[in-house]
Amino acid sequence: MTTVNMDTLNRFLFDNHPIRGEITRLEQTYQAVLDNHTYPVAVQNLLGELLVVTSLLTATLKFEGDIAVQLQGDGALSLAVVNGNDQQQLRGVARVNGEIADDATLKDMVGNGYIVITITPKNGERYQGIVGLEKDTLIGCIENYFMQSEQLPTRLFVKTGVHNNKPMAAGILLQILPANDDTAESFEHLSALTETITADELLQLSTDEILYRLYNQEQVRLFETHDITFKCGCSRQRCEDSLMTLPANEIDEILSEDGGNIDIHCDYCGKHYLFDSIDIAEIRNRHKVNYH
Numbered sequence: 555m556t557t558v559n560m561d562t563l564n565r566f567l568f569d570n571h572p573i574r575g576e577i578t579r580l581e582q583t584y585q586a587v588l589d590n591h592t593y594p595v596a597v598q599n600l601l602g603e604l605l606v607v608t609s610l611l612t613a614t615l616k617f618e619g620d621i622a623v624q625l626q627g628d629g630a631l632s633l634a635v636v637n638g639n640d641q642q643q644l645r646g647v648a649r650v651n652g653e654i655a656d657d658a659t660l661k662d663m664v665g666n667g668y669i670v671i672t673i674t675p676k677n678g679e680r681y682q683g684i685v686g687l688e689k690d691t692l693i694g695c696i697e698n699y700f701m702q703s704e705q706l707p708t709r710l711f712v713k714t715g716v717h718n719n720k721p722m723a724a725g726i727l728l729q730i731l732p733a734n735d736d737t738a739e740s741f742e743h744l745s746a747l748t749e750t751i752t753a754d755e756l757l758q759l760s761t762d763e764i765l766y767r768l769y770n771q772e773q774v775r776l777f778e779t780h781d782i783t784f785k786c787g788c789s790r791q792r793c794e795d796s797l798m799t800l801p802a803n804e805i806d807e808i809l810s811e812d813g814g815n816i817d818i819h820c821d822y823c824g825k826h827y828l829f830d831s832i833d834i835a836e837i838r839n840r841h842k843v844n845y846h
């Protein structure tokens with residue numbers, strides 16, 4: 555049995571078609587997002603799809619920066635968000651209030667809602683795109699987003715599942731290269747090929763095997779492998795900064811109520827940051843020194 559490297563992203567090109575591709579496969583990153591949470595099965599699957607979509611979206615960006623793909627609505631799943639960056643570091647979280655069936659659809663979960671995609675380049679202006687839930691699946695909605703924002707026909711093929719008790723999620727993106735004519739036939743042809751991939755194949759074969767399985771009649775150029783990792787950007791410093799935006803009396807109130815501690819919990823990674831009254835006095839002191 556060959557070992558399959560998961561948590562990787564590859565870009566590829568077809569020599570004979572004006573189409574580019576990306577393939578993303580996740581295991582540990584996905585597991586890390588599910589750790590410390592007890593999400594309903596349908597939400598677990600949706601988070602897997604969101605992670606794959608965010609990785610693929612990030613790989614289409616041509617600059618350094620961050621991206622957030624956020625679903626929100628008035629349903630039992632009020633929020634699901636995945637953050638990624640050009641280093642292929644991902645994190646994600648969902649908020650569930652109420653029952654969600656195993657076979658719940660996107661609309662069953664989110665209700666009346668929409669998807670917000672926020673792209674924040676390190677240098678340059680922040681861009682925000684909003685797409686309605688006009689399609690039945692997250693993937694359909696994201697394909698709409700590509701059409702609206704970049705006017706580039708894009709197809710996404712995403713699968714999630716569990717193998718050897720491990721959650722896995724993987725996906726392929728096909729996109730027409732800008733400024734090309736006569737692309738429709740190539741795009742349809744390659745989309746039809748890609749559509750034949752099964753969940754078992756996409757989740758369990760190696761990237762090379764998948765590309766061979768789908769495109770052995772084509773000339774495919776596969777580029778270098780990028781590792782994908784789970785990384786949460788939370789830190790004690792960030793907690794301090796947000797604490798200092800609160801009114802002082804509010805902080806004092808929490809300190810006196812909660813047994814002398816402020817416990818800030820990160821929803822993404824499960825870390826706790828504890829601040830007692832001595833910490834707070836010290837932080838206030840430091841902020842005075844900084845700003846006066």
Ligand SMILES: [Zn+2]
Pocket residue numbers: 786787788820821822823824825
């Ligand atoms: Zn965190």
